[in-house]
Amino acid sequence: MAADTVVHASGVVMRFGGVTAVDGVSLRLRRGELRCLIGPNGAGKSTFFKCLSGQLVPTEGEILLRGDPIEGLALHAVARLGVGIKTQVPSLMNALSVRENLWLSARSLRQRSAAEVQQRVDELTEQLGLGAQLQRDAGALAHGQRQMVELGVVLARNPWLVLLDEPAGGLTRDEVHRMAELVRALTAQATVVVVEHDMNFVREIADTVTAFHRGRVLAEGTADAVLSDERVRDVYLGRAAKEPA
């Protein structure tokens, strides 16, 4: 494994009964890389994402994070390796305030003192513009705000690997642009994997893109190369997209 490879998945297969959702996917991610996983519904990208984050245990294959296999690790143990995970539907502690949500995540790093935890909460509040929402219950926020708070919760632990499932889902145009800026900035401190449907968002942020189709990797490379790939346009964007109107 190359020295700067921090995520290495090889031959990952995920079957649900007779359905093979992921069929032999291999993937390498370099330190500081921003990789987008794209594909039509049912292509297997979200299932692969869940394997990568430890939410699903692959039927076959191996996933190494910084050289260590995650097989057999509970979800919290994967998170403790330094993995931050944002789910497709914002997953927050709804009856707790935004501050408490950030605080609980920030303090889960045991080596942090109370002052360091508070400092991290303050940093994120400023970085994500959450000051006005800090005392409100997370369950009372609008969708876009919830997406932003969940990103804060993920970043509160200073993960070296950030896995984001549809971070731009349901956001307004301005919010998408803001989210893209934030995600781009993450690469200074972490390797980032993004599952996303919004192609404008993908174009805006991605270094590299992996396109999924029927559980397999259809194409992989730079964003421009993959998004202009004929096969990808056929299966994902639709054949009509390349035909003259």
Added chain:
Amino acid sequence: MKRTPTPPRARLRPWHGFAATALLLALAPLLVNDFTLTLLAIYALLALSLAFVWGIGGVLCFGQAAFYGLGAYTYAVVSINMGGSSVALLLGVAVAGAAALALGSMMFYGRIGDVYLGVITLVFTLLLFKYVSSTAGSAYAIGQAQLGGFNGIPGFPALNVPGLPDQPVYGLGLYAVVASALLACWGLLRWLCQTAFGRVLAGVRENELRAELSGYDVRLIKTLTFGLGGAVAGLAGVFFACWAEIVTPEVFSLGVSAEIIIWVLVGGLGTLWGPMLGAVLLGALKGWLGTQQGLDSGVVMGLLLMAVVLFLPRGVLPALLKLFRRPPPEGPANGR
């Protein structure tokens, strides 16, 4: 025109509640006999155990009576064999807590879902009820203690002053011990809720997945919560044995398990004081109904539960507290 400032309304602080409860417990013997009061305080302690496990930890346990009964039976068996009450009391709490830890670890590490968790805890209680009920005969004995089947275990030593087996504690003295234990357990659990562990517990109750994704071992946190709740229920069982001076399989019954859940629901799920209030009110009502002819206590309690669920869905205490709360300030920063 100059506006007259509105005087701020009194704000409830944690120690206000603690002081008021202590005062209430101290003055109660002036109004009600100590025999009844002791039983009500035991009920309150039992309700407190489920209030913590369910209301704070989010684990609905249908079998809190199992740990209550284990505490009672352990006290009876150990006190008969050892002659004093101190070790029996400690072991009663320890056995109930250990049983809750063991059962909890199996359920939470086994990733049992909420519905099945309810079924398993209920079945655990019923198994104990069935087993203890079938222990009639001299073959069923632990040391010198005959388990006695349906008739239970009578005639074991009463609670005594630690180290002085000849000085039993009963009547007002027993009430003072139970009331002090209730106050101590409530204070301890309330303090725990304010600590980092308590905040994590609230987070786990709200969203287990997010807690796990944040690196918290939800299985361990829930097991510890369940174990602590079991230990408090065991303590209530020990006191019940001391109060009743007999333990029978009835302590493991479905009726007791259901009653505890009703106390918590009526008092106010999510609070610690509310379920204690619910236990005292409903326990007193049940006692009064038992002396009335022509009124079936089951029917009255059922109607009362329905009325509370319909008209005070958050329970009695949250409804009362709402009257004392200041109106929230305007603006987006308004919070909890």
